[in-house]
Amino acid sequence: MSETNHLQEVEPILSHYGIQPHFVEGFQKVKRIYSNKGIFALKKITPQQGTDFIKHIQFLYQKGFNRIIPIYPTLDGRYAVIHGKNLYYLMPWLPNEIKEDRNELHQQMFRELARLHTLSVREVTIDKEEKNVHYENTVREWDKENEFLDGFLAQCEGKWYMSPFELLFCLYYHDISQALRFSTNKFKEWYEKTKDDNKARVVLAHGKLSTEHFLYDDKGYGYFTNFENSKQSSPMHDLLPFLSRTLKTYPKSHEDCVDWIYTYFKYFPLRDDELNLFLSYFSHPHGFLAVVEEYYKSRNRDERKYVQKLQRHYWHLKNTEYIVMRIDEIERQKRLEKEAQAEAQSQGNT
Structure with missing residues (x-):
């Protein structure tokens, strides 16, 4: 998929977060987003997966478990966005630069x-x-x-x-x-x-x-x-x-x-x-x-x-x-x- 197509695909999704993408890289189900507000990871899942996923994430947040990669809410407080036949959620892009053995x-x-x-x-x-x-x-x-x-x-x-x-x-x-x-x-x-x-x-x-x-x-x-x-x-x-x-x-x-x-x-x-x-x-x-x-x-x-x-x-x-x-x-x-x-x-x- 070309860079233009990547941008066209993610722009309507990221508008729910108030984010304007500048550059997008595709990694299978995850896209790395370079934007006006930093670097993010946008992941695509099925709506069937989404129901339990959101429920479990909210449960762990309430329990005080802080070692889940943060899931950013949209401007109106949702944890995921439906677009087409898929569900998308937004996270920070972690560098994952491993220093330990x-x-x-x-x-x-x-x-x-x-x-x-x-x-x-x-x-x-x-x-x-x-x-x-x-x-x-x-x-x-x-x-x-x-x-x-x-x-x-x-x-x-x-x-x-x-x-x-x-x-x-x-x-x-x-x-x-x-x-x-x-x-x-x-x-x-x-x-x-x-x-x-x-x-x-x-x-x-x-x-x-x-x-x-x-x-x-x-x-x-x-x-x-x-x-x-x-x-x-x-x-x-x-x-x-x-x-x-x-x-x-x-x-x-x-x-x-x-x-x-x-x-x-x-x-x-x-x-x-x-x-x-x-x-x-x-x-x-x-x-x-x-x-x-x-x-x-x-x-x-x-x-x-x-x-x-x-x-x-x-x-x-x-x-x-x-x-x-x-x-x-x-x-x-x-x-x-x-x-x-x-x-x-x-x-x-x-």
Whole structure:
């Protein structure tokens, strides 16, 4: 789109803010506006996204959460402008010039995420019957996955000559089976602790947590942006997708991820049952299983492609396994120290 077209597109929208644009740069759904009143970011969203977005932004403002990128009101007080078939809102353009190291940036983001969840947390009533059905269906599904793994292993081992994919699967089988068992056990622990409860905690989840959606001003303060996918949900809906994306690397010890998680826990600690559910979903090898099932059902197989996909998912599993085991060990050590303190206290009182 030419500069003239950009200006023609944004002028009627910016008139609601009393802003006259001089120059416009387009970045997909966001435009950088150079104007008579400074530099701004104008973002386009759908009207369907807009209703909850505005409601959630107003809620966080009322709660005193100040680490959302400011949304400027129009001259008549609205937080967004309808133009054509879209909704537009205006923000300052943050320079996002990163001076800290990567770990410090993530620490700050997880700290502010914990604050966001703390300010928005509330308890909701859940239907026990629905919870029981969810539990039974999930365990049944995971049992079927385990049966499929065992059946595919037997099929591979029964051949005179295995394909490269089948050989790799057999080498990885033990680790995958262990991950599925650990995930299922944690899920069952969660259920045993909560089966008689009809309450659960929900927060306002950002919905698309990313370092690309946590921007920095010229003073080094970080602000969340892109709240269009925010919703009342479990804290895990922010944590798990971000961690999963981060761990899609070659195998390595992601100790920095453990630090980020415990930075979050410091400001928003998960309850024991929530931690069990978090570890269960986090450790479940769903990506690996999906590749094996896809290979099993495929007729025209690109062996090389499937081997690469299986290896990538195995690396992801091993990276996840390291963090899950570290968290499990840290929490076990905390419990032992707590029990030792309680025992020492009881002996001191006798």
